[in-house]
Structure formats: structure tokens, C-alpha cells
Amino acid sequence: MRRSTIIETVTVLYIILFLYTAISKIIDYPIFKEQLELSPILSFSAKPVAVLVPVAELIAVIGLMIPRWRLKGHFLSILLMVGFTLYITVLMMISEHLPCSCGGIIGLLSWKQHVILNCLFIGLSVAAIVLQIKQKKEFEKNWEPSYG
Numbered sequence: 001m002r003r004s005t006i007i008e009t010v011t012v013l014y015i016i017l018f019l020y021t022a023i024s025k026i027i028d029y030p031i032f033k034e035q036l037e038l039s040p041i042l043s044f045s046a047k048p049v050a051v052l053v054p055v056a057e058l059i060a061v062i063g064l065m066i067p068r069w070r071l072k073g074h075f076l077s078i079l080l081m082v083g084f085t086l087y088i089t090v091l092m093m094i095s096e097h098l099p100c101s102c103g104g105i106i107g108l109l110s111w112k113q114h115v116i117l118n119c120l121f122i123g124l125s126v127a128a129i130v131l132q133i134k135q136k137k138e139f140e141k142n143w144e145p146s147y148g
Helices: 003-027 029-037 043-065 067-094 104-108 111-142
Strands: none
Touching: 003 029, 003 043, 003 067, 003 104, 003 111, 029 043, 043 067, 067 111
């Protein structure tokens, strides 16, 4: 598979994931905020987190959609996914009651499945970042300005 095909596939998967989860959180905002209020970690900041998470997901989508910003979009995506994964992992360690603030069908996953899905997406993002950097270096190496 060509490098650009892999990058585009990972990009589209992330766009779908973040659009889906952001829209689900926005549509079900009261439920999302309520679930965050039940969190032993985020209860004190449920309202700002309930606003910032879907906004960050939508910013990542915009970054991924614009080729010039795509690498930054992948870095933001990996940051979000690592943050979500750490949050889930810590929650699993400290609490028996685990409120799920995920949107839509992703909310049907078990906590272990959440972690597996997140790790899969983190791996995909790392691969896309590495391939994008290689692609950029090759382009710069092969591009030679002509003088005169």
C-alpha cells in the first residue's frame, strides 16, 4: 500500500471517529456533562471539560481535513487519544463505578474495549505521523530549485 494511501486512510478514520464522538457529545450535552460530574477525576471541572472535549475533537477534524495542517491534526489526535486512554486507565484503577461519557455506539464498548480501540488509534496516528514526516523529507529532498 502506498504511503499516501495509508496516511489518507488513517486521516479519514480519525475524521469519522472525532466527528461522530464530538457530534454525539454536543447532541447529548446534558448527559455527557452529567456523566463527567459523576467522574471521580473530573467532577470538579465537568462543565468546562464537557465543552472543551468536543471542541478539541472538532479542531482536530479541521486540522486533519486541511492538508497543510494535517500533521498538526495528527499530533492533536494522538494527544487526545493518549489523554482519553490515560483517563480511562486511571479511572479503572481508582473506581468501581465507571461512568461512561462516550457518545453513541462507542458508549456500548466495555472499558477494556475502549482502551484497545484507543491504543489501536494511537498506533495508527503514530504510523501516519511517521509516514507524513518521511513523505515530507522525500519531497524536500527531491525538490531542487532551478536557477537561471
